[in-house]
Structure formats: C-alpha cells, structure tokens
C-alpha cells in the first residue's frame with residue numbers, strides 16, 4: 001500500500017514523453033517518468049530496478065541533491081506551478097525497497113571476468129564507478145585513506161540532512177556486489193600509483209578536492225580561523241558555547257557549517273557573503289532553514305581584515321555594491337570606500353570552496369587551469385592508464401555529478417577492455 005502523500009505526488013507527474021527532468025535536469029539521467037509510473041502502479045521493485053540502471057545512490061540523492069537546480073528545476077509542471085517532488089519520490093522508492101529487503105546484487109546479473117581495476121577514494125564518484133564496474137564483472141578494489149567509506153557523505157553533509165544510517169546501508173549494498181576494500185591506504189603516503197599500475201589494468205582516481213581555499217586577507221592565520229571542509233571532515237571539537245562565530249561564504253558548505261555550529265549554543269552565528277541573497281549558491285531551502293534556526297546573514301559584506309593578537313578578536317568588514325561588468329555573467333561585488341566597520345568575533349570559518357590536496361600535486365599528473373586534475377572527454381588523465389572524476393577533476397561539485405563521472409568512467413573502462421556493457 002503506497003503512502004497517501006506519495007500517491008498525490010506521483011499522480012501529479014504528467015509522464016511527459018520529452019522528459020526534460022531526465023534529459024536536461026538530472027545529472028545521472030535517471031529515467032524519472034518511468035520510475036514514477038512504476039510507483040503509480042504500486043510496483044516499488046520495478047521503480048527501484050529502473051533507478052538502479054543509472055544510479056546506486058537513490059537514497060542519498062533523493063535526500064540531498066539540489067533538486068531545484070537539477071531534476072525538479074527542469075520539470076514541465078514547474079513552468080506554471082510547483083514541480084513534481086522527484087527527490088521525495090526517489091527517497092521513498094529507496095527506503096521502501098530496503099524495507100522490503102530488495103538488494104542491488106539481486107538486480108544486477110553479475111558474471112565475473114579476470115579484469116582488475118583499482119579505485120582510489122570511496123566517495124560518491126569512487127563508489128559509483130566501483131558498482132558499475134562490478135556490475136560488469138570487473139574485479140574492483142577500493143583504496144581509502146580512512147577506516148570508512150562515503151567521503152563527504154559521511155564526514156561533510158551533516159546528520160540532520162543525511163542520516164549516516166542511509167549512507168552505510170547504501171555502501172553495504174554496493175560492497176555486496178563483491179567489491180574489495182583496503183582501508184587506511186592514503187595515496188601519496190602508504191600507497192603508490194606506480195605499484196598499482198603494475199597490478200591493475202586501469203586506475204580511477206576519485207580522492208576529492210577538500211582542502212579549504214584561503215582568502216589571502218590579513219589575519220587569516222590567527223588562531224580561531226578554520227577551513228569549513230577541514231572542520232567538518234576532521235570533526236574538530238571547538239567549544240562554541242557563548243561565542244560569536246562568523247562563517248564566510250554562501251554555498252552549501254557555509255550553510256552546513258553555520259547550522260552545525262548553531263546546534264552547539266553559540267552566542268551568535270553570522271554568515272558573511274559578499275553578494276546579495278539572490279546570488280547565493282546555497283539551496284533556497286537551506287537558507288530558509290538557516291534563518292529559521294536563528295542564523296544571521298550579512299549580505300553584500302566583504303572581509304577587509306581579521307584582527308587579534310594571537311587569536312581572532314574582531315573582524316573588519318566592508319560593504320559592497322554589485323556592478324555589472326563587461327564579459328561577466330554574474331554581478332561583481334565591489335567594495336564601497338569608507339564603509340568599513342568592526343564586529344566582535346571569536347571564531348571564523350572560511351567556506352570558499354575546496355582545492356586538491358598536497359598529495360595530489362605530487363602525483364605528477366597534469367592539472368587544469370583551476371588546479372584540478374586535467375581530464376579529456378573520456379575522463380583520462382595525462383597518464384592514459386589513469387582516469388579521474390568527481391571533485392578531484394572539478395566535475396560540477398554535486399553528489400549526482402560526481403556519481404555521473406564515476407559511472408561514465410566505468411563505462412569507458414569497460415569499452416577499453418573490450419567487454420560488452422551490461
């Protein structure tokens with residue numbers, strides 16, 4: 001018996017023939033109208049099978065994809081009203097399939113062969129590539145620096161948005177396809193590319209890009225200034241109680257840091273963003289939720305300098321105006337002269353995007369102009385035995401896009417091996 005709420009949501013789908021939700025919106029090109037049709041017919045197994053042709057992360061993506069920027073943003077229903085709530089339906093299909101004990105390995109008809117691939121990094125890109133290789137019978141080993149898999153799904157996106165139980169269930173299902181894992185293996189430290197190259201047919205690098213970028217402002221090396229990625233990834237314990245905290249940036253990471261810190265009883269949490277609210281890259285819902293939770297926003301403010309003797313004490317802010325410059329798609333923030341002012345701050349969290357790790361720079365692979373690993377249209381790096389994807393290769397910065405790169409790499413490797421794709 002289908003949940004009444006879900007019945008309303010699936011009945012609202014028009015089952016469009018052109019399906020822009022899939023073709024234009026969804027990075028994974030999930031067959032959205034057809035999986036929704038299967039739910040309408042009360043066939044959850046079929047809906048899960050349809051999803052599993054293109055994704056192994058429906059329980060994750062249903063919950064945390066920026067749906068309005070991806071599938072739902074292209075839904076025909078959204079032209080005149082609200083789009084179909086595709087994310088909620090996808091989540092429902094995954095949760096119900098798992099409640100009914102339906103497993104990926106029962107859906108994929110695996111016939112093992114003697115080909116071998118090493119996947120380095122067990123985040124969304126690495127997991128997805130591994131699953132689609134394993135589906136095609138390839139012997140896969142994942143090498144992961146930590147003693148757990150999942151990457152940002154585990155140590156970045158907070159529990160209140162993505163329960164760890166869902167991530168663990170997803171990973172177990174993927175590993176059940178017969179994938180080996182070598183934990184506590186860090187590329188560039190106790191794992192060498194040259195050795196892997198002799199042992200495996202191909203290598204997929206998917207180690208992300210999670211070193212927080214810096215601003216280059218005076219005082220950013222003072223005690224009390226942290227990178228948002230590191231704060232979440234290493235679960236750095238700070239006593240925020242009764243402290244004033246500033247989070248710099250306007251993306252998903254800013255919202256996750258601000259909302260995580262707000263739960264620890266600080267005196268105040270201020271998000272400081274140099275453009276206006278409409279230009280914030282974070283999902284609208286995240287911004288609304290953050291506001292409801294009491295997080296303050298200082299839009300059109302830039303950091304001029306961070307002040308303190310050893311530790312952060314104050315921040316000097318400067319107001320900005322937004323100007324349309326020739327050749328620029330977005331309005332550009334320009335500091336307004338003499339608009340500087342000071343605020344008391346104890347901790348600063350910088351969330352200005354991630355860059356590749358120091359180990360990546362030492363791999364000897366060519367980088368692109370943004371400092372990511374350079375890949376060609378097949379995701380091959382400057383060493384043709386090595387592929388790269390996900391954040392490491394600068395692939396659009398969402399879970400679904402990272403997963404898409406992983407699936408594409410698996411398909412390219414299968415083709416290069418001369419196997420017939422299942």
Ligand SMILES: Cc1cc2nc3c(=O)[nH]c(=O)nc-3n(C[C@H](O)[C@H](O)[C@H](O)COP(=O)(O)OP(=O)(O)OC[C@H]3O[C@@H](n4cnc5c(N)ncnc54)[C@H](O)[C@@H]3O)c2cc1C
Pocket residue numbers: 064065066120121122123124125126143144145146149150151152153156157185186187188206207208209210229232252253256357359389390391392396397398399400402
């Ligand atoms: C706080 C935060 C919130 C986000 N929220 C969302 C969201 O709501 N929706 C969304 O779609 N996207 C979100 N993103 C972006 C999304 O999480 C990433 O784009 C995605 O995780 C990239 O996947 P990946 O596999 O390339 O890298 P990662 O997820 O970073 O995985 C990399 C893996 O490689 C391992 N690794 C790293 N270095 C080494 C090494 N040297 N040797 C071996 N293993 C190594 C890591 O431990 C990790 O397991 C968020 C990002 C952050 C930081």
Ligand code: SF4
Pocket residue numbers: 012013014015016019020021022032033074075076077084086
């Ligand atoms: S575009 Fe919207 S209404 Fe049309 S098939 Fe996709 S989800 Fe359904």
